[in-house]
Amino acid sequence: MxxxxxxxxxxxxxxxxxxxxxxxxxxxxxxxxxxxxxxxxxxxxxxxxxxxxxxxxxxxxxxxxxxxxxxxxxxxxxxxxxxxxxxxxxxxxxxxxxxxxxxxxxxxxxxxxxxxxAPVLEKPSDEEMFAPSEQNDSILVVEGKKLHVNKTFLSYHSEYFRALFSSNFKEGQMDEIPIGDVSYEDFALLLSNFYPIQVFPTDKTVEKLLELARRFLVSSATRSAEYHLLNVSRIKNEKMLWMADQYVMPTLLEKCIRRLDTTDKAKKMKQSEEFEKLSDKTKSIILYRLLDLI
The missing domain is CATH 2.60.210 (Apoptosis, Tumor Necrosis Factor Receptor Associated Protein 2; Chain A)
Known part of the structure; x- marks a missing residue:
């Protein structure tokens, strides 16, 4: 723009x-x-x-x-x-x-x-990311589309894939492994965060990335999302605080709570729709913060 x-x-x-x-x-x-x-x-x-x-x-x-x-x-x-x-x-x-x-x-x-x-970096096309190559030794199938991937690389980044490719699971012996209950677009978003080269999160993608990182146990994607939220994001503090609580990002949570440095900001957080979604522990921290400011 x-x-x-x-x-x-x-x-x-x-x-x-x-x-x-x-x-x-x-x-x-x-x-x-x-x-x-x-x-x-x-x-x-x-x-x-x-x-x-x-x-x-x-x-x-x-x-x-x-x-x-x-x-x-x-x-x-x-x-x-x-x-x-x-x-x-x-x-x-x-x-x-x-x-x-x-x-x-x-x-x-x-x-x-x-x-x-802020400049928006274009990610490689899905065809380039998941094309057959000598390095790719497995095929994942999402919504009927084939993704050629490297087992070792995905296993290094994700406990989910480590288990999936294990000989203890039937999928580890399959030539093509189906991945259900996820759209091709969302799955490509997750993998593009670390495979084959990293595409950084944006404010439009960070919440979905956190959701996928939790499901597929990709801790590096969670760290990448937290870095974006800590240093780059323009998302409002109320929603950011909820994400920090929901996806267990303690450094981000601490920063968001420090931002509640006036009674107006603390009250705005308490009256927001995100407040009701918070854990009881985080709600208590905010309420104590509000009392300290009064």
């Missing part, structure tokens, strides 16, 4: 000296929401802060947002100031101190922000 540049210009807002920061504006446009704040100190210096929220864009594959913000005064009480920005986290703060010398100002800002999407 191509990048998009978003332009916005605010109206003029008054800001004056005082003990508290003033919220000048709360708005949203094209998947980006923000809160703009300002405070004038006793010397006339203005402290500006912008908080940007863009979970919606993150869930659509946006990796980061770059551009600039220019803040100005309608009565030219300070020189228009431009801030270059790179936004990589939701709820990220951008701050700027502007020198002035007055007790009050009328201020406005405009921005040009460009969304950047």
């Amino acid at each position: 191509s990048s998009e540049t978003i332009w916005y210009k605010s109206g003029a807002r008054p800001v004056s000296s005082g003990n508290y920061t003033t919220v000048l504006e709360k708005r949203a446009k094209s998947g980006i929401a923000w809160e703009w704040m300002g405070r004038v100190d006793t010397s006339g210096q203005i402290d500006f802060t912008w908080k940007f929220y863009w979970d919606e864009l993150r869930s659509q594959g946006v990796d980061d947002i770059t551009g600039h913000i220019t803040v100005s005064s309608t009565n030219n009480r300070f020189t228009a100031t431009t801030i270059n920005v790179k936004i990589t986290e939701d709820n990220q703060e951008i701050t700027k101190v502007v020198e002035g010398g007055y007790k009050s100002y009328n201020v406005y800002f405009e921005y040009f922000l460009t969304t950047h999407y």
Whole structure:
């Protein structure tokens, strides 16, 4: 998906000296929401802060947002100031101190922000992945389609396949082994995570991959999914926490619970549909977290 540049210009807002920061504006446009704040100190210096929220864009594959913000005064009480920005986290703060010398100002800002999407790597075609070769010594059949695979390689990555190819099971003696109760597309997704070369998970595939990894006992696929969720994913914290609990990923679970760092976030988790699906142990951790924040 191509990048998009978003332009916005605010109206003029008054800001004056005082003990508290003033919220000048709360708005949203094209998947980006923000809160703009300002405070004038006793010397006339203005402290500006912008908080940007863009979970919606993150869930659509946006990796980061770059551009600039220019803040100005309608009565030219300070020189228009431009801030270059790179936004990589939701709820990220951008701050700027502007020198002035007055007790009050009328201020406005405009921005040009460009969304950047994470690159999507194309996986090899299924025909290439599962074609006959000298290295492949077994055939799996899924929905009538034949997958030529290497027994040793699959057995190394999966206890399920280790048992399946064992001489103790009748399937281990078969020329073609049927795999039931799974679609060809899903089974190819699982194998492509480690066979013959790794195709990394995406936010669209990670939940299905975890489900398949549990069924077919592929621990490396679970680790790959957890790495994606820890470092790359834009999935909302509520759903991510549920996946961490459901598929036993303790490092991810700890990170998701640390993100519940305000009462609003903790309450949002408790009121989400994912909360009812959690284990009793994880529910208790969240409720204690909420009590600590109150």
